Amino acid sequence: GNSDTGGNGGDDGTITLGFSQVGAESGWRTANTTSIKEAATEAGIELKFDDAQQKQENQIKAIRNFIQQKVDVIAFSPVVESGWDTVLKEAKDAKIPVILTDRSVDSADKSLYKTFLGSDFVKEGRLAGEWLVEQKKAATGPVTIVELQGTTGSAPANDRKKGFAEAIAANPNLKIVASQSGDFTRAGGKQVMEQFLKANPKIDVLFAHNDDMGLGALEAITAAGKVPGKDITIITVDAVKDGMQALADGKFNFIAECSPLLGPQLMDLVKKVKNGETVPARIETQETTFTQEQAKEALPNRKY
């Protein structure tokens, strides 16, 4: 039978939102998806969800199909920053407004999308770095840092690395002695950390681009007979539940939050955009940072 989806957004007043997600590559991402789905149901918006399985090609295809289905609004989390002009132009020609979430695009023509809702990865890296600078401002000797990068070539990895490096440049004592990709996974984080520990007799700080790699590294540190959080200061990004738990337990020292709960904000924007209201070109998600104490407080209401 005809499941009457799409193409009828205007007829009966309900708004149809086409949303193209990056994939389901991490718990963070799944929480993001869940948030968006729940918020859509709550707001009475009909959601057409598409999973791009981490491929830009797939996202472009999805957007084209959304255009064919004449959805009212298109939102997507770009897999990479560049390369969206052509398809966004098609959306614009079809008079469908576009909202970016989570990651931005570097298009020169800002009229191609209405707004960008999401975190600032560079800022996350910078927050982590600034906290460290603050902590180690009394340090006289060199402080050795190892870094667990995300997937090589991915935007969060690039930006967090950049932000962190900028921040710690303030103190020449802080030195990154090793930096490797742990692919954002626990197994990767653990395996890389094992070798870091063997190659560098003295590691003071670990900066991991996400909680999962940090959690993996924890095991390697324990196995090497060191105490995480004490012998090695651990800083991560994301603040997923397991990470917060580790922070509350004193195994991590600091987390820069990267909130996946964009749903409610996004639905607000969708309605505004649909009604032709003007919206700011850049909306940052409400995010914070956590220290061990803050984590203990926040942990009980942590859902994801």
Next chain:
Amino acid sequence: MSNRTAGYRALTTHRLFWPVVVLVGMLAANTVYRPGFLSVQMRDGHLYGSLIDILRLSAPLILVALGMTLVIATGGIDLSVGSLCAISGAIACLHISQQRDQNSLGGVLTALALGLGVALVLGAWNGVLVAVIGIQPIIATLILMVAGRGLAQLITEGQILTINSDPYKAIGVGHLLTLPLAIFLALAAALLVAAVTRRTALGLIIESVGGNARASRLAGIRSARITFLVYVISAACAAVAGFMMTANVSSADGNAAGLWVELDAILAVVIGGTSLAGGRFSLGGTILGALLIQTLTTTVYAMNISPQTSLLFKAVVVIAVCLIQAPGFRARFTRRRAPAAGPTPVTEQPKEQVPA
């Protein structure tokens, strides 16, 4: 000719001589870069060092590659092993996480049985597609490779499932006689597969099916059964590897567990000297191949080769391994003048013509 040179010749012409040379070379390079690389210390009653890490981390790959060897020997290929790792690990972790006492041995054993059971069923599914319906192996197993990832994520609901179970954790990071338990498990699996294939006639029959399927059929071999069997064995190996991977980090990640392990496994098999066209297989070669691949990965981290160039580095090593192994390559350099050795005897690759 003295006995010594004869012995030397026998050694250098041995199938596994060159992979071993590369492996040793890589370890040597690491030692030069960091003299402590080979050192192994005693810590908390077990051995600790990069070599031990290599052994432990290569265990899952060895397991997957063992199953893959048999599949490849029949002329097939199994792309679904990565997904199977994720599924079996996810099921085991899910079951354990639902236990009230995650440390209870009974609960862990049921979890393992469940994970293994589901993997066997999925292996049988692969086997039926290839052996009974006659779908080309690469496509038949691609189906499960794609859908299996989805299944694994369905089981974990897209989250990383963290567990806190010491018996389960032992599979990944436990120790036995000061050495990682994982390596014993891999070794046991290798011995088991070796016994099943070489003590019985299974190995011969697999090689025969892979070498010439038509001739084997006419010799009275039920090749469909054998083909079916190897996919089931491969799935079982992948399941155990999946347990190890998840136990290693005490969590099941439906998306990342065993991602791309099929490529590494195939690479290990091929480095070990088994032809992708099927036929003769070498379990020892496969194990060596897996160790080599893990050493390569560890080397990248240990030498702190930047992530931007690590793939270039891997490419160079892989091609070097192949070249040094290839008789054609060595022949060209040992006796430059002589024309290329003729092709090996006329052997017709039996073709099975099936669409998809």
Next chain:
Amino acid sequence: MTTLSLLAARTRSRLPRRHVPVLATLALLLVLYGVGVSQYRAFSNIQVVFNVFIDNGFLLVVAVGMTFVILTGGIDLSVGSVVAMTAMVSAFLLREGLPAALVLLVALLIGPTLGFLMGCVIHFFDIQPFIVTLAGMFFARGMCTFISGSSIPITDGFWTSTSQERIGNPSGNFVSISVLIAFAVVAVAAYVLAYTRLGRNVYAIGGNSQSALLMGLPVGRTRIAVYTISGLCAAIGGILLSFYTLSGAPLIGVGMELDVIAAVVIGGTVLTGGSGYVFGTVLGVLVLGVIQTLITFDGSLNSWWTKIVIGGLLFAFILLQRLIGIRYK
């Protein structure tokens, strides 16, 4: 029964037999499309079909190259990375300010060169294609991240205008230039395979390379040629992709080689070589494209159900294809 009638019976049943797999695939593809049309209203827009071509143009070109390789019984795992590398190099050179024509030339040379080198290694040193092209894949992907860790946008006038050119009715139904290029590649490849010595040698080698050698065919040359062709197609695919995305991204096309191999095999080409058609490959690409379109149109599946349904549809398709194949054997 006389010989004559027997032979007649044979020829009658034989003529279409060779085409049965391709015809079955075509029929099933139409069924799949029909399912989409009956389920989703907007699916019947002709632009949906055009979009499948627009979105899969580069995949099609790469798959055509892969068809050559698989027909000889080989495999080329490097294509996905070569596509990415080509796009990356183009973007990089354009950013450095090189003229578009020169960039195009350079980009089109890299792929075939790498393919040629891999072909040489495979042939002269007798190393399995899988391993050689895997190293090629590592190399090309490594080059991508080596050039730049993040994606590079393309702002060059030629690129943007080609990319955004709409052929047909710009506000209605249209295709992109890439689609025309892809069709041209398909046509040339089909011609080469059917009507040139090179093409026929490809089939002969896939049938039995030992025999082909003894029959005095240029086995080595042909084998090197197919990897070069595959490299060239990957390079063209990379250019099309850079038109498509107007950027070079280091991680684009990861795993594309599997999609490509799947498309070729679904199109009826046998992985051991020697039988298959470019037209089948076109169908294979369309099957993957239509499955994906179906899923996007549905829009109710979450991430994991997406994968499971893709697997399920693939399974149903291949099973039916196979059963029809057996039925008409």
Next chain:
Amino acid sequence: MTGSHPVLTMTGISKSFPGVRALDGVDFRLFPGEVHALMGENGAGKSTLIKVLTGVYSTDHGTVTLGGDEVSFTGPMQATAAGVSTVYQEVNLCTNLSVAENIFIGREPRRLGAVRWAEMRRRARALLARLDLDIDVNAQLGSYSLAVQQMVAIARAIDIEARVLVLDEPTSSLDAGEVAQLFRVMRQLRDDGLAILFVTHFLDQVYEIADRITVLRNGQLVGEYPTSQLPQLGLVEKMIGKELQVLERLDEQSRHDAAPAEGAPLLEVRELGRRSAVARFDLTIHEGEVVGLAGLLGSGRTEVARLLFGADRADHGTVRVHGTPASLRTPVAAIGQGIGFCSENRRAEGIVAELSVRENIILALQAARGWLRPVPRRRQDDLVERYVRALSIRPADPDIPVGNLSGGNQQKVLLARWLITEPRLLILDEPTRGIDIGAKTEIQRLVAQLSDGGMAVLFVSAELEEVLRLSHTIAVMRDREMVALLANDQSVDADRIMQTIAAGAGHEGVPS
């Protein structure tokens, strides 16, 4: 021929494979306008010499001179270009291509670079007509029997513009008619000045066509002789290096006076058939009986054999084994009923080239026992040693890959594979294909001996003589139909069978 210069000279050719010295300083000359037979036992080095000539193998020592220039081909492509056209021992064609393409690939008629398919088919048809072969040139080569494929390979070779034509056992599965046709063509080519190198194990054929003979033994040259000066017996002696009364022994074997088999009916088939393969036929085989299948190329003998073994599935008919209904739908089922089958196509359906001689020999036995019960090593050694000796498989090392053996020796390995399973009915399709005269006698003796011991044999051979010599009963095939069943008594001889074939459905002979 006399006085002219040789078109091809090979001097001091040596070639070693690991552990085997295949050629040891062999000299060979070939003159324009002659047919030169290269003779020798299985494994003597004939095929190796040919492959050295065409550049498939490189030489260790020695020189090759073609038309006065020293040449050193690095591959068959160069050899073909230089005017050496070759049919190798095993059929080396691409079964996935059409017949026409197999003939013309590499030198297709083209216009502006495009292959002219219609022209190619037309020329292929004309060429095959010259060899008296009427088949669909558009069909896949693989759909034809091995003998047809052999004819296609010959057609390909004779069409190439060449100075030297090399034929390595081209007649091994051809019947008399086809051979005659081939010889007619060969004579014509020779008279046009072509130099022809011809390898065969059929002595009659040598004396019919060859002008000169070169004999090899164990990789060494024995000598070069004008055919007229070397009587058959002398030739055999030169080949085997011993004085053996082979020819006399051959005659002893005749079954003309053997009583038709008395044994109980072993296999009874009624109305067995397969659409577009063989018309329905009845056949009864008794214990200890040897049934020969006679017929021309493509008459359906192979198809009958395959149906009885379940290699192809019959779509009609009933089978009884020892009186009880049985099903022979798969090879496994047939083997379960005590039937063994040795295929005519040893390369595609017989040997597993990578596996060792030992493994190939025990394969069928092992399959029958199931993978859980491996044949004990001791027993393997016994069996393998016995048959390596009995069939004089050379080299006698059971652990080398069977693909490294010469063609004839591979055939012996296949025979051994089935003999050790001790079947109740052994179906042999061209078992003596490519086997030298000494071993052939040995095999024939073995078959006779086994049938005396109660084993039934279905014997298919293109060599009518052989069928006549061994069989108790002869089934005659024509146009894929069994047209007659003859008891092999004094009245039956080659002529009578040929007449039966020619007459078609005469249906004379004994009811079964």
